[in-house]
Amino acid sequence: MSVASLRKASCIGQWLNIDPAEQHVVVTSGKVEIGQRIDRALRGIVCAELALDPKRVVSRPASTHYSPDEGYTAGSNSIEQSGVALRLACRALLEVSQARAARRLNAAVAEVRYTGNGEFAGPLEGAQVALWELWDDEFAAMQITGPALTDVDRALSGNITAAVREAESVLFNGVHQFVQDLECDLHARVVRPCDPRARLGELDIDALSASLTPLHVVVDGSFVALAGHDEWAVIRAAERLATTLPWHTSVPLPNEDVVARLQDYPRTSLAVVAGVPTPDSAEATAARADEYDVDITITRPYQMHASIGPSAAMATWSAGAEGTPSVEIISHTQGVYPSRAAIAEALGLETQHVHVTHAPGSGCYGHNGADDAAFDAALIARAIPEQRVLLKWTRANEHCFEPYASAMAVRLRANLTDDGAVALWEHDSYSDTHVARPRPGLGVGGASRFLSAHYLAAPAPAFVAEPNLGRHAGIHRNADPTYTFADVRVAKHLLHGLPLRVSAMRTLGAFCNVLAIESAMDELAHLADADPLDFRARHLDDTRMVAVLSAAAAAIDWTGRHQGHGPIDGASVGCGLGSAQYKNAQARCAVAAKVSVADDGVISLLKLVIAADAGAVVDPDGVKAQLEGGALQAASWTLHEQVRFDESGILSHDWDTYPILRFPEVPEIKVVLLDNQATPSVGVGEASSGPTGAAIANAVRDATGLRITRLPLSADRVRQTALQAT
Numbered sequence: 001m002s003v004a005s006l007r008k009a010s011c012i013g014q015w016l017n018i019d020p021a022e023q024h025v026v027v028t029s030g031k032v033e034i035g036q037r038i039d040r041a042l043r044g045i046v047c048a049e050l051a052l053d054p055k056r057v058v059s060r061p062a063s064t065h066y067s068p069d070e071g072y073t074a075g076s077n078s079i080e081q082s083g084v085a086l087r088l089a090c091r092a093l094l095e096v097s098q099a100r101a102a103r104r105l106n107a108a109v110a111e112v113r114y115t116g117n118g119e120f121a122g123p124l125e126g127a128q129v130a131l132w133e134l135w136d137d138e139f140a141a142m143q144i145t146g147p148a149l150t151d152v153d154r155a156l157s158g159n160i161t162a163a164v165r166e167a168e169s170v171l172f173n174g175v176h177q178f179v180q181d182l183e184c185d186l187h188a189r190v191v192r193p194c195d196p197r198a199r200l201g202e203l204d205i206d207a208l209s210a211s212l213t214p215l216h217v218v219v220d221g222s223f224v225a226l227a228g229h230d231e232w233a234v235i236r237a238a239e240r241l242a243t244t245l246p247w248h249t250s251v252p253l254p255n256e257d258v259v260a261r262l263q264d265y266p267r268t269s270l271a272v273v274a275g276v277p278t279p280d281s282a283e284a285t286a287a288r289a290d291e292y293d294v295d296i297t298i299t300r301p302y303q304m305h306a307s308i309g310p311s312a313a314m315a316t317w318s319a320g321a322e323g324t325p326s327v328e329i330i331s332h333t334q335g336v337y338p339s340r341a342a343i344a345e346a347l348g349l350e351t352q353h354v355h356v357t358h359a360p361g362s363g364c365y366g367h368n369g370a371d372d373a374a375f376d377a378a379l380i381a382r383a384i385p386e387q388r389v390l391l392k393w394t395r396a397n398e399h400c401f402e403p404y405a406s407a408m409a410v411r412l413r414a415n416l417t418d419d420g421a422v423a424l425w426e427h428d429s430y431s432d433t434h435v436a437r438p439r440p441g442l443g444v445g446g447a448s449r450f451l452s453a454h455y456l457a458a459p460a461p462a463f464v465a466e467p468n469l470g471r472h473a474g475i476h477r478n479a480d481p482t483y484t485f486a487d488v489r490v491a492k493h494l495l496h497g498l499p500l501r502v503s504a505m506r507t508l509g510a511f512c513n514v515l516a517i518e519s520a521m522d523e524l525a526h527l528a529d530a531d532p533l534d535f536r537a538r539h540l541d542d543t544r545m546v547a548v549l550s551a552a553a554a555a556i557d558w559t560g561r562h563q564g565h566g567p568i569d570g571a572s573v574g575c576g577l578g579s580a581q582y583k584n585a586q587a588r589c590a591v592a593a594k595v596s597v598a599d600d601g602v603i604s605l606l607k608l609v610i611a612a613d614a615g616a617v618v619d620p621d622g623v624k625a626q627l628e629g630g631a632l633q634a635a636s637w638t639l640h641e642q643v644r645f646d647e648s649g650i651l652s653h654d655w656d657t658y659p660i661l662r663f664p665e666v667p668e669i670k671v672v673l674l675d676n677q678a679t680p681s682v683g684v685g686e687a688s689s690g691p692t693g694a695a696i697a698n699a700v701r702d703a704t705g706l707r708i709t710r711l712p713l714s715a716d717r718v719r720q721t722a723l724q725a726t
Helices: 038-050 078-104 160-166 205-211 231-244 259-264 282-291 336-347 370-383 395-401 510-527 532-538 543-555 620-639 689-704 715-725
Strands: 016-019 024-028 057-060 113-116 119-121 128-130 186-190 216-220 223-228 267-273 294-300 312-318 326-331 354-358 388-392 408-416 422-431 487-495 572-581 588-597 603-613 668-673
Touching: 016 078, 024 038, 038 057, 038 078, 078 113, 078 119, 186 231, 186 370, 205 216, 216 370, 223 231, 223 370, 259 294, 259 408, 259 422, 294 510, 312 370, 326 336, 326 370, 336 354, 336 370, 370 388, 408 510, 422 510, 510 532, 510 572, 510 620, 510 689, 532 543, 532 572, 543 572, 543 588, 543 603, 543 668, 572 689, 588 689, 603 620, 603 689, 620 668, 620 689, 689 715
Parallel strands: 024 057, 186 388, 326 354, 422 487, 603 668
Antiparallel strands: 016 024, 113 119, 119 128, 186 223, 216 223, 267 487, 294 408, 312 326, 312 388, 408 422, 572 588, 588 603
16 A cells, blocks of 8 residues: 655644634645545545544645645556555544543543544543544644554445445535636736747837726737636637737648657657567668568557637735745646645745645546646736636637647557467557646756746747656556566657657546557457457466456357458447556556448447456546546547647647537446455446557457558548458
8 A cells, every 4th residue: 555645744633623613623734635536535535534423524625825735646556656645634633632542531542432423421421532633733733653554454434335325426416516607807818829939029019008908918039918807708709819919830830740750750769668679770670571470560659638618717916915936826736745846846936935736627527728727827927916816718729739648659569379369469669748737947847848838039949858767657558468468579669759748647548548458459369360359368477467358258248259240341349458557557457449441440339347346446436437538538538539730720629620429429327346345446437448448449450451540530540441451
């Protein structure tokens, strides 16, 4: 169990507080709610550990004013980190409270019992004292020193499921407030064309400001923004300026198929798992070509988070009584502390003069425009101090300027022994960075990672990604196979000079790595004339992974190999499997997909079965929702999504030019949770994504006999692949 969160925040009061007047336990976490139900799960943990009625447990949003520093809400780590920390904090709270209650009741500690719902009972009849009566600042400052970590592994006390389900939700009764709903003094918009490389030419700022009175005009280099009391007037003026200001582009975006030539870009190559020493070169590949039974390259295009609501933030700049400026920011960032540190550096402020508080916004499971919007709002507020400035990005801003998921190519080469076992396995992943969230460190992070910092009159230096060999880090996440093979080589290749700004997307490199691994396993199973389910099980030493695969297959009525019904000469139906353990350490997940492929190449997703083993499940409904959401997003990536661009700029600027999975396309979904309450809880937020993409691709292969190696699996791509096959 990880308690990394306690290393920075080891006091009870950094995690739990008591409101004596309301008789509430107040939960404080550094993790943020982005639609994954973590707020309810963490409150449920506290309800169960303290045996409290859910109405007695409330939570505060993450804020640099009072929350523990837990970095980013990312990597499916919230239950493992914040959940474990809160369990230990609850136990420390009870231990100290029992000792205090004993003194209050004039009894020995062993004679005092915690009876639940905040009450301690002494040895004498009627002798009791409430948790709310014992709390003070000294109590809050006490260290969390025990119990032993192994004790945390036991099942949660109390009925945590009931606690979570009883937790009130305001999402559906009209009172939930998103960051876009905040009351403000001024509404603001940033003015940008749809070309991220465009910069502003000569401009008479005084004349522009005079023409837009009474709106505030903020210009710093090529950063242009408007603010005013009338939001509609600001919107109309910003739309007009986006097309009429003197924008120019000295180095346009390339008008070529970047994805097709990813392996041609300059790169830094590193071995992740070195078994068979195979140099990554054209000469070596040509020399060994005859050794491979399977040699496929799977590619993923640039894709966007495509948050349904554009990013937003509110900022208030104060000059300070002694001339020391400060800024308060409300943002839907996934990391209030890293965002604060980076914004402080970019603005030249000390971190204690910058505060960031989380408010719900457009969730994205990755690095979308939220942090950029927070920095934009701070820039505008700096120009218009003492005003609450609410900035909202437009749909075109979001589509054209958010950090995308990097385009990626994964080449897999393998061969079989005479008895049908995998002997040689070589995996090469080619991609730009997947890790470019704002972090302090000028030139490495900080200002370099904010979009608008590159448009200022004094622009930040270009961000240069550094190769990373951390365990299952960006490009090589899930590249190390969970299967047992005789000889394995895995390498990552950080590409340089790619044209679009990229950063973290749900699963980072794992989606494409798992898609490629599972596609290769399917091809090897076909070559071995083996049932793809049996073939996978043969190469797995992990019995829990075999169990989730078997559960997914059983729930989709898997009947053995070659499920499909012929080539594309009618509506063909096929089934496919995909599986992975996220980061080889978190939830084990297998997905079975059933698809139909029409004679025009249109793929219809008929059914998805998701089987998962997440250890001790805190919130079953939340786990199911996470697995379903991850699967649907992955289905959208697999079937539809692709950022398009040419020398004029980004062409995918709305929902027509960037199609996503629509409601009529949502298939029947079944989730099977394997019960492993005796094992530690692990994250599920990203577990189903890679297996879903792989299961769909393998189902299309089963239905048509076609291995389509390039996403998205559009009707055009199916038809092109069919023509090439003939």
